[in-house]
C-alpha cells in the first residue's frame with residue numbers, strides 16, 4: 543500500500559469504511575446544506591469530502607472511497623497530484639490574478655503552446671482560454687459563425703455540451719438540463735448519432751453519417767451550416783462510441799461544405815481515452831477543439847484551440863473574460879500536462895481498459911442485465927437493460943451505483959435513459975485498487991440484479 547503525501551497529511555491508498563455511509567459528520571453537513579444550499583444543485587455521494595489523493599477520496603468521518611469518477615473526468619492526473627499541488631502553491635504565492643486582457647503573463651501563453659502542439663493536426667493553430675467546458679464550446683460556435691458568415695449549428699442526439707443558454711440548446715436531454723429553462727438559442731439543429739447498440743444491427747459508421755448528412759442537406763442546407771459539433775465519444779449521453787467511419791465521414795462532409803468541424807473533447811481529452819484526444823483514434827483532425835475537465839488537475843480551466851485562420855477571424859477583443867486562463871489554473875495545467883507526459887498516462891488509460899473491459903464483459907455474461915459494454919481507455923461504461931430486451935433499466939442502474947457508494951466505491955451514472963454506469967477512474971489508480979473496486983461492483987450487481 544502506498545501513501546501519497548498531501549501537505550501535512552497522508553492519504554492511504556485504500557478503501558476503508560469506519561462508520562456507516564453517510565456517517566454522523568456527513569449527516570450533520572447534509573442538514574446544514576439543506577438549510578443553506580439550493581436543492582436545485584444535486585450531489586451523487588451522500589458524504590462530504592475532507593481530503594483526497596491519488597485514487598482515494600476521504601470523507602469527514604474518515605471513510606476512504608475508491609474513486610471511479612474523478613469528479614467527472616477532471617482529476618485524471620490523480621487527486622492532489624504532487625506536481626500540480628507544488629505548481630499551484632508557487633503560483634498562488636507569486637500572483638493570483640491580473641486578468642489576461644489587462645496584464646498578460648507567460649502561463650497563459652505556455653498553455654496555448656501546449657494545446658496548439660497536442661491537439662490533432664500539424665497545421666498552424668491558435669488558442670483562447672476560458673473557465674468551463676460550456677464556455678469553450680460556446681466560444682467555438684462564436685468563432686465558427688464569424689469565420690463562415692453562417693449561422694446553423696448541427697448537433698447530435700444524446701449530446702451534452704453544457705448548461706449555459708446556448709449550450710443548453712446544443713445539449714439533447716431535457717431533464718435535468720433544460721426543463722423549464724427555455725426559450726433556447728436558435729439555429730441549432732439536431733440529427734441522429736451513430737449509436738451502435740441502438741441503431742439497426744450492422745449499420746456502419748458511413749451509413750449513420752449518410753443518415754445525418756441527408757437531414758442536414760434537406761432540412762438546413764449545406765451552405766447554411768457554420769459548424770458540426772460533436773463529442774468523439776459522448777459523455778453524459780452514455781459513453782456512446784460511434785461506429786468506425788462515422789467521424790471521418792462527417793469531417794469529410796464539413797471539408798466539402800465549408801462547415802467548421804468542432805470536436806467537444808471536454809470529457810474525452812487529456813489522456814482519458816488512451817490518447818491525448820479521442821479524435822486521434824480515427825485520425826480525425828478537427829478544425830476546432832474544445833477542452834476543459836482533465837486539463838488542469840482539478841482547477842477550473844478550459845481551452846478552445848483551432849486553425850489559426852478560424853481563431854484569428856474574430857475581431858480583437860471579441861473573445862475573452864475576466865478569469866479565462868487564470869494564472870493559477872494555467873500553472874496547474876502545465877504541471878498536469880507535464881505529469882501526463884512523464885508518467886505516460888495515455889499508457890495508463892490503456893492499461894485500465896485492459897483490466898476493466900474483460901471484467902465488464904464477464905459481468906455481461908454472468909448477469910444478463912448488461913446490454914452493452916463500451917468505451918475507450920479509462921472512459922468505460924455498461925448500459926443496463928431488462929434481461930432479453932434493450933429496454934433501459936434506470937432503477938437498477940441507480941441501485942447498483944448506490945450500493946457501490948455504500949461499500950466505498952465512487953461510481954457515476956449517465957445516459958439519455960439514465961441506464962448507464964460509467965467509469966472514469968483517475969489514471970494513476972493502481973491495479974490493486976481498480977481490481978478491488980471491480981470486486982465491489984460485481985457484488986453490487988449480485989445483490990441487485992438477481993431479482994430482475
Ligand SMILES: *Cc1c(COP(=O)(O)O)cnc(C)c1O
Nearest residue numbers: 674675676702703704777808809
Ligand atoms: C462537462 C462537459 C461540458 C461542460 O463543461 P462545464 O465545465 O461543466 O461547463 C461540455 N461538453 C462535454 C462533452 C462535457 O462532458
